[in-house]
Amino acid sequence: MRAIVRFIGRRIFHSQSKKFRLISRLVTVIGIARLTSRAITPARRIVLARDETMEVRITKTGQRAS
Secondary structure, three states: OHHHHHHHHHHHHOOOOHHHHHHHHHHHHHHHHHHHHHHHOOOOOOOOOOOOOOOOOOOOOOOOOO
C-alpha cells in the first residue's frame, strides 16, 4: 500500500509539462476517489432475470480450530 501511495505521489508532483501535470493530477485524484469509494462500499447490486436464482455461501478463512 505504501508503494502505491509513493508511486502516485511521484506521478503527481514530478510531471514535466504544466499541461500534463494538471491532467495527471486530475486523473490521479479521480482514480483515488474511485478506489476509496469501492473500498468503503463494497456492496454491489445484482439484478436477476425472471427465472434466475442465486445461492450465496459465506465462509470464514483463517479461523483457528479449538
